[in-house]
Amino acid sequence: MSNSNFTRRGMLKTSAVAGAGVALPTIFTASSVAAYTNEPTGSSVTLGFNVPQTGPYADEGADELRAYQLAVEHLNGEGDGGMLNTFSSKELQGNGILGKKVEFVTGDTQTKSDAARASAKSMIEKDGAVMITGGSSSGVAIAVQGLCQEAGVIFMAGLTHSNDTTGKDKKANGFRHFFNGYMSAAALAPVLKNLYGTDRNAYHLTADYTWGWTQEESIAAATEAMGWNTVNKVRTPLASTDFSSYIAPVLNSGADVLVLNHYGGNMVNSLTNAVQFGLREKVVNGKNFEIVVPLYSRLMAKGAGANVKGIHGSTNWHWSLQDDASKAFVKSFGTKYGFPPSQAAHTVYCQTLLYADAATRAGTFNPCGIGEALEGFEFDGLGNGKTLYRAGDHQCFKDVLVVRGKENPTSEFDLLEVVEVTPAAQVTYPIDHPMFAGGALGSCNAG
Amino acid sequence: MAGLGAQSAPSPFTQQPDLADRYGIIIPRPPDTHKDKTTNPKVGAMDAILLQILNGLDKGSAYALIALGLTLIFGTLGVVNFAHGALFMIGAFCAVTLQRLLNLSFETIDETQTDFLGNALKVKTPYVEAWFGPQMGGTIIDWAVPLAILFAVPIMVFVGYAMERGLIKHFYKRPHADQILVTFGLAIVLQEVIKYFYGANPIQTPAPEALSGIVNVGAIIGMDIVYPVWRIVYFFFSLLVIGGIFSFLQFTTFGMVVRAGMADRETVGLLGINIDKRFTVMFGIAAAVAGLAGVMYTPINSPNYHMGMDFLVLSFVVVVVGGMGSLPGAVLAGFLLGILESFASMNEIKSIIPGIDQIIIYVVAIIILLTRPRGLMGRKGVMED
Numbered sequence: 093m094s095n096s097n098f099t100r101r102g103m104l105k106t107s108a109v110a111g112a113g114v115a116l117p118t119i120f121t122a123s124s125v126a127a128y129t130n131e132p133t134g135s136s137v138t139l140g141f142n143v144p145q146t147g148p149y150a151d152e153g154a155d156e157l158r159a160y161q162l163a164v165e166h167l168n169g170e171g172d173g174g175m176l177n178t179f180s181s182k183e184l185q186g187n188g189i190l191g192k193k194v195e196f197v198t199g200d201t202q203t204k205s206d207a208a209r210a211s212a213k214s215m216i217e218k219d220g221a222v223m224i225t226g227g228s229s230s231g232v233a234i235a236v237q238g239l240c241q242e243a244g245v246i247f248m249a250g251l252t253h254s255n256d257t258t259g260k261d262k263k264a265n266g267f268r269h270f271f272n273g274y275m276s277a278a279a280l281a282p283v284l285k286n287l288y289g290t291d292r293n294a295y296h297l298t299a300d301y302t303w304g305w306t307q308e309e310s311i312a313a314a315t316e317a318m319g320w321n322t323v324n325k326v327r328t329p330l331a332s333t334d335f336s337s338y339i340a341p342v343l344n345s346g347a348d349v350l351v352l353n354h355y356g357g358n359m360v361n362s363l364t365n366a367v368q369f370g371l372r373e374k375v376v377n378g379k380n381f382e383i384v385v386p387l388y389s390r391l392m393a394k395g396a397g398a399n400v401k402g403i404h405g406s407t408n409w410h411w412s413l414q415d416d417a418s419k420a421f422v423k424s425f426g427t428k429y430g431f432p433p434s435q436a437a438h439t440v441y442c443q444t445l446l447y448a449d450a451a452t453r454a455g456t457f458n459p460c461g462i463g464e465a466l467e468g469f470e471f472d473g474l475g476n477g478k479t480l481y482r483a484g485d486h487q488c489f490k491d492v493l494v495v496r497g498k499e500n501p502t503s504e505f506d507l508l509e510v511v512e513v514t515p516a517a518q519v520t521y522p523i524d525h526p527m528f529a530g531g532a533l534g535s536c537n538a539g
Numbered sequence: 540m541a542g543l544g545a546q547s548a549p550s551p552f553t554q555q556p557d558l559a560d561r562y563g564i565i566i567p568r569p570p571d572t573h574k575d576k577t578t579n580p581k582v583g584a585m586d587a588i589l590l591q592i593l594n595g596l597d598k599g600s601a602y603a604l605i606a607l608g609l610t611l612i613f614g615t616l617g618v619v620n621f622a623h624g625a626l627f628m629i630g631a632f633c634a635v636t637l638q639r640l641l642n643l644s645f646e647t648i649d650e651t652q653t654d655f656l657g658n659a660l661k662v663k664t665p666y667v668e669a670w671f672g673p674q675m676g677g678t679i680i681d682w683a684v685p686l687a688i689l690f691a692v693p694i695m696v697f698v699g700y701a702m703e704r705g706l707i708k709h710f711y712k713r714p715h716a717d718q719i720l721v722t723f724g725l726a727i728v729l730q731e732v733i734k735y736f737y738g739a740n741p742i743q744t745p746a747p748e749a750l751s752g753i754v755n756v757g758a759i760i761g762m763d764i765v766y767p768v769w770r771i772v773y774f775f776f777s778l779l780v781i782g783g784i785f786s787f788l789q790f791t792t793f794g795m796v797v798r799a800g801m802a803d804r805e806t807v808g809l810l811g812i813n814i815d816k817r818f819t820v821m822f823g824i825a826a827a828v829a830g831l832a833g834v835m836y837t838p839i840n841s842p843n844y845h846m847g848m849d850f851l852v853l854s855f856v857v858v859v860v861g862g863m864g865s866l867p868g869a870v871l872a873g874f875l876l877g878i879l880e881s882f883a884s885m886n887e888i889k890s891i892i893p894g895i896d897q898i899i900i901y902v903v904a905i906i907i908l909l910t911r912p913r914g915l916m917g918r919k920g921v922m923e924d
Contacts (some may be wrong), residue, residue, distance in 0.1 A: 142614070146731075146734075146739075146841070147739070148739055148845060149739065150734065150738070150739035151738050151739045151740045152730070219757070281542065324886060326886065326889075329896070329897050331849065333840055333849045334598060334839065334840060334845065336594045336597065336598070336770070336881075337591060337594045337595075337598075337880065337881040337884035337885075338884055340587070340591060340594055340881075340884075341587065341592045341884075341885055341886050343586045343587070343590070344586070344764075345886075346582075357740075357741055357843060357845075358864075360740075360741045360840075360841050361741070361840045361841065364840060364841060365838075365840070367837075368751075368753075368767040368770070369753065369765070369766075369767060370752070370753035370765055370767070373753075391740055392741075394740065394743070395740050395741035395742060395743055395841045395842065395843075396743065397743030397745060398743075398745065411655065412655075422655060422656070423656060426655060426656045427656065431655075432655045502652070503654065503655070503660075505655060506655075516770075532541075
């Protein structure tokens, strides 16, 4: 009788463990020769800021770039330190990242996926960027995220609000601090219910691309869940400028709420047209007609002027918040540039700090090490309260602000007022939620 | 959908102590925005059709004005001007510039208020209000867009003149492809210059308050069709400009010479008339027409640096459908395509042919060019050599 355990299953198990053991050092040892893409060897480390410097979102891109420059200053120990002083993790000492001075290169996404991929590729291959961050559109973010996954660098997404970025198109190398369409809907729905009741007929106008579709799906589901009826969902071409012919049918649809799933120039024009047609002064089905803009941006609200007054939406962050972190950031940014930062500036500043902190905690610039440090990371002191970087989809979960266009602005920046801070728990969803289904993180790629 | 709306939400607009503590926010109550309660806007099918006709006329006004200018330039100088959309955009930015000039302010420090950094608030008072008093000054600023017409005409004529003398005249004898390339390049340059000075985001330029509401245009025929006042103003303004151009060409000696030159340039030249000079003036006038279309368009949609390109392609389709070189054709096709585009956006139509709103103009262009290759009112021999 033999006591040998030598079975086929046992053999497979042993080989798998041994294989993983052999593979491990080459992934996690920073000291091995070119263990990962663009391993910094000198006294500095290069980050790649990929923002729209031309095209319709150039102003948001410019604000992102200002915030990146501020973050680099603070990481290198210059300036007043901004949110480094309030950040709950105290790893960053103002001596760069892991003792290496932070330098940066910039690319122009032009808000076009192909241009954004080309500029990211150039920063990775020619400039040796070890991390790519930025973007002001979901189409671009998803494209660049895919490229970073292939190239073996970390992608810290900027302003991207489509569910798909951390849903069906999520990638192991990609991380998003900004909130998403689902969160906007989950935060807005209770406020809308409280303001406008449960018996409402909503008409959706939606920008015809990835962000618009997921935003529409999210807000329609959230409002239907509280009893609203969706009268119609109309897709408008992204290149539309005059929305009058899309607004006119709203008048005879029986709808008493218009939801504008538009962003940027589309939002400015559709909202302006809707207000021009007197929708806000109407009474339909015995109720006041209302307009909702699920995703607000202060920079864009400026273009719509007085038309935003009293209209509700959601935002990731707003400069008027009075917590210590937000105040520190506004002071730092405002002193340097003379005006308060936008939500785009805030999210990219946070992303840069979060990356630097993760690298410091991991003790390496290896994307897999940084990814591991970010996954499940809980932090506070960056202006959104307690936040979790969820491991399963690389999405940040934090409080969401519901805002309203201010009736009596006191300055050109004072366009929105915060009416509700929706707790993170209320906007959290399971990883396998149908709106985020499909696609998988996969495994991290170190190049 | 799982998750959404399932949680029992905390009551909004009730102070949540932990959040107020963390963010320092005092949550305000929303004001009632519906001061003017007007009638129920639910309208019937007939009203919906009339509403789309109005929309079409309104869109068509802009198309017609731009196409008219394009045709004037093509008919006189034989140049295909791809920078014409940029002229429309520059016109719009004349309104923005005048608005900014009228809003030039001096600062006084108000110690009782603070800015976002906690420093004493700098209160801005426009010079115009200081000179003419708050009420008169406020009215002048409010009427910035109509006033910009006076401001824009000389600027646009000058821009057109400089463009023609400075660049385009060197391309008269070159093929149309070269003309298209150089004018398209110029359009991009102008666009980037505007973006450099004014940024990429749309800039709000509201109509005067007296003209910014809505009016029930259906009341005359016993229906309930509300329409923005400014859009009606825009339509009549475009009719006025179109009428003015046609009268100028029809009833003045200058216009007569220009028409003669359009028909037979060589003979007019042999009569000792400097037709080139007159054509240059026509280029200036065409630029002014595009500029005026842009000025008056600003309250409809906030102008941005890219607005010219959005109109350019459509305006070319309008010119081709109307017939190259035909002024009445350009105007007719402008209104026609505007109306068709509006109808194609109706949900009833889109439910039959999805996406028709995005392609209707091109479908119509194909059909018209197949059946009438010279366009609706094209003349024989134009662009056929």
